[in-house]
Amino acid sequence: MSRPTLRDVATRAGVSTAAASLALRDLAGVSASTRESVLEAAAELGYVVNVAARNLRRQRTGTIGIYLPPGVTLQWYYADVALGVTDAAGARGVAALILPQSGDPRAFVPYTDGIVTIDVSREDATARALLESGVPIVTGEAVPEELPRPTGVVFVDHYARAREVLAHLVGRGAARIGVLLPPDDTVWGAEVARAVREFGGAETQSVSVAFSPTSDEIRAACARLVDVDAIIAIPDGTATSVAGFLRAHDHEIGSDVLLASYTDTLADRLLDPPVTALDLRPRELGARLATHLLDVLDGSAANPHEEFDVEWHFRASTRGRLID
Amino acid sequence: MSRPTLRDVATRAGVSTAAASLALRDLAGVSASTRESVLEAAAELGYVVNVAARNLRRQRTGTIGIYLPPGVTLQWYYADVALGVTDAAGARGVAALILPQSGDPRAFVPYTDGIVTIDVSREDATARALLESGVPIVTGEAVPEELPRPTGVVFVDHYARAREVLAHLVGRGAARIGVLLPPDDTVWGAEVARAVREFGGAETQSVSVAFSPTSDEIRAACARLVDVDAIIAIPDGTATSVAGFLRAHDHEIGSDVLLASYTDTLADRLLDPPVTALDLRPRELGARLATHLLDVLDGSAANPHEEFDVEWHFRASTRGRLID
DNA sequence: TTGAAAGCGCTACCAA
DNA sequence: TTGGTAGCGCTTTCAA
Numbered sequence: 170m171s172r173p174t175l176r177d178v179a180t181r182a183g184v185s186t187a188a189a190s191l192a193l194r195d196l197a198g199v200s201a202s203t204r205e206s207v208l209e210a211a212a213e214l215g216y217v218v219n220v221a222a223r224n225l226r227r228q229r230t231g232t233i234g235i236y237l238p239p240g241v242t243l244q245w246y247y248a249d250v251a252l253g254v255t256d257a258a259g260a261r262g263v264a265a266l267i268l269p270q271s272g273d274p275r276a277f278v279p280y281t282d283g284i285v286t287i288d289v290s291r292e293d294a295t296a297r298a299l300l301e302s303g304v305p306i307v308t309g310e311a312v313p314e315e316l317p318r319p320t321g322v323v324f325v326d327h328y329a330r331a332r333e334v335l336a337h338l339v340g341r342g343a344a345r346i347g348v349l350l351p352p353d354d355t356v357w358g359a360e361v362a363r364a365v366r367e368f369g370g371a372e373t374q375s376v377s378v379a380f381s382p383t384s385d386e387i388r389a390a391c392a393r394l395v396d397v398d399a400i401i402a403i404p405d406g407t408a409t410s411v412a413g414f415l416r417a418h419d420h421e422i423g424s425d426v427l428l429a430s431y432t433d434t435l436a437d438r439l440l441d442p443p444v445t446a447l448d449l450r451p452r453e454l455g456a457r458l459a460t461h462l463l464d465v466l467d468g469s470a471a472n473p474h475e476e477f478d479v480e481w482h483f484r485a486s487t488r489g490r491l492i493d
Numbered sequence: 494m495s496r497p498t499l500r501d502v503a504t505r506a507g508v509s510t511a512a513a514s515l516a517l518r519d520l521a522g523v524s525a526s527t528r529e530s531v532l533e534a535a536a537e538l539g540y541v542v543n544v545a546a547r548n549l550r551r552q553r554t555g556t557i558g559i560y561l562p563p564g565v566t567l568q569w570y571y572a573d574v575a576l577g578v579t580d581a582a583g584a585r586g587v588a589a590l591i592l593p594q595s596g597d598p599r600a601f602v603p604y605t606d607g608i609v610t611i612d613v614s615r616e617d618a619t620a621r622a623l624l625e626s627g628v629p630i631v632t633g634e635a636v637p638e639e640l641p642r643p644t645g646v647v648f649v650d651h652y653a654r655a656r657e658v659l660a661h662l663v664g665r666g667a668a669r670i671g672v673l674l675p676p677d678d679t680v681w682g683a684e685v686a687r688a689v690r691e692f693g694g695a696e697t698q699s700v701s702v703a704f705s706p707t708s709d710e711i712r713a714a715c716a717r718l719v720d721v722d723a724i725i726a727i728p729d730g731t732a733t734s735v736a737g738f739l740r741a742h743d744h745e746i747g748s749d750v751l752l753a754s755y756t757d758t759l760a761d762r763l764l765d766p767p768v769t770a771l772d773l774r775p776r777e778l779g780a781r782l783a784t785h786l787l788d789v790l791d792g793s794a795a796n797p798h799e800e801f802d803v804e805w806h807f808r809a810s811t812r813g814r815l816i817d
Numbered sequence: 818t819t820g821a822a823a824g825c826g827c828t829a830c831c832a833a
Numbered sequence: 834t835t836g837g838t839a840g841c842g843c844t845t846t847c848a849a
Binding site: 174175176186187190191194218219221222223224225226227 | 825826827828829830
């Protein structure tokens with residue numbers, strides 16, 4: 170025997186399918202007694218709604234898609250964003266699926282009512298295609314100028330955050346600050362780079378590294394910094410290798426050389442000494458992305474651009490020699 | 494105007510919807526000319542199949558669910574497993590969604606045709622409920638005895654792998670080996686613990702830590718190890734903090750004290766020196782889980798238990814003093 | 818090889 | 834507040 174249908178429930182409760190439908194969704198239009206008997210019948214039969222039928226009728230999929238930046242391996246930050254999306258959507262009865270990165274992700278767009286994505290790169294042809302396809306799409310961080318505008322944006326003020334940590338380092342005695350910058354093909358990467366460029370409070374030295382640099386690449390980048398007394402490691406996880414480099418060269422982290430991480434990643438939390446880092450709250454960001462998209466889909470469209478607050482956690486790695 | 498339907502395509506091509514349906518799915522039963530005109534009409538109209546309608550008709554959802562172990566934060570390993578599932582399922586035209594961890598994950602089971610999960614703990618009531626619910630479910634690693642049997646299992650021989658690294662360390666001169674063990678509420682955790690317990694080639698000292706230990710907890714655990722010359726860090730990411738502890742105590746990693754990580758995690762790869770680690774190939778494991786489940790759903794059921802091979806990558810952190 | 822048509826299970830409309 | 838019913842778009846069976 171197969172799964173019981175709404176008709177089965179209605180029959181058992183002695184009401185119409187229409188009434189049963191309303192009762193099960195806790196909507197108005199049925200008497201309390203009808204509702205009770207429907208619920209009872211449903212429980213007895215073990216009724217679960219047929220999602221496909223409901224979706225067909227409602228002309229939607231009940232699912233949103235998550236498009237993550239392509240890359241061999243998933244950074245912790247994005248994984249957490251994805252979980253945030255999943256939970257927030259789930260709380261509103263909507264499922265979230267991650268678009269496959271192999272093959273054409275667009276094949277799964279029809280499975281969804283809309284897409285959330287994050288850190289769109291101007292080099293990413295798939296992201297461009299998605300933006301051009303016209304599906305509702307909400308992005309974390311702004312989208313580079315040359316790409317079509319998304320439906321909504323949830324953004325962090327990276328210019329301000331980068332200035333903040335630069336000022337902090339100066340306050341702790343730094344005079345020559347090295348920065349390991351990611352590629353500037355994303356808006357946030359470009360904003361951080363601009364903040365460093367325009368900062369006048371100290372000498373800054375920028376070195377570009379990959380978005381997901383290897384340990385060797387990071388060490389090589391560190392070696393190119395000349396006589397710095399502070400380093401800001403921007404890409405996710407980079408601080409770990411920078412710390413290794415500094416120790417290998419007998420620098421005391423937090424006094425000889427200050428170290429700040431732009432991503433408060435799991436790896437950083439396991440470092441010693443604890444590293445000053447920007448808590449990007451990926452999970453909450455994911456939740457905001459999902460909520461924003463669902464609001465758009467519901468028509469209860471809010472502001473298309475909303476800012477997302479993040480803050481620095483100052484820890485021992487930037488204590489400095491001035492204060493003890 | 495809304496999205497074109499199959500009927501629109503058929504009308505335009507001058508054929509029946511039945512023929513159009515076959516042609517679009519590249520099935521037999523239509524002439525070459527019919528197929529061609531259908532494909533042309535579909536392209537012109539920009540036809541995309543209505544997933545909900547197809548699913549309703551086919552009596553399935555075209556989606557599988559991923560249930561990840563509950564926890565505050567996502568370990569890199571699980572994130573990669575999830576991506577592997579997503580890609581492998583996607584290649585077969587099936588979407589994969591992560592069951593929300595907040596709220597009742599079972600609410601989304603009706604959205605799926607089956608579930609994959611991993612590292613089932615005997616303490617996890619939700620996993621138990623899922624296993625009891627009767628949905629097809631394939632697990633990574635075996636399920637503890639006291640829980641219902643899953644439909645399929647893809648497992649690693651952790652007993653053998655743990656012995657392997659113990660023997661390796663002995664071969665590199667270790668005589669007193671400390672092991673940071675995870676809780677044994679999972680089968681794999683228990684298997685590793687058993688391998689350590691039964692190993693006779695050296696003195697072993699086990700210390701239990703949490704599944705996702707904090708840096709402080711790991712350091713405390715290290716401090717309890719007495720005069721060891723090698724440490725195996727089992728939980729994901731733990732090696733980072735162990736390395737920090739060792740350096741803080743002026744131990745040279747790879748000579749004074751050997752260090753092996755049981756999870757070849759991103760964080761470990763950024764460590765210095767490179768850490769000997771077990772490459773668990775999470776992505777491939779995820780792919781195998783998805784494939785296994787889809788085979789079950791197709792009825793082309795393979796072996797319910799299949800082994801998954803992983804191997805150690807021996808690196809500088811276990812070079813030892815013997816060889817130089 | 819072709820076309821007609823039933824019907825998957827649900828929601829929403831309409832009339833009572 | 835109730836019940837009857839149309840129909841979402843597709844796949845599949847059945848006859849031609």
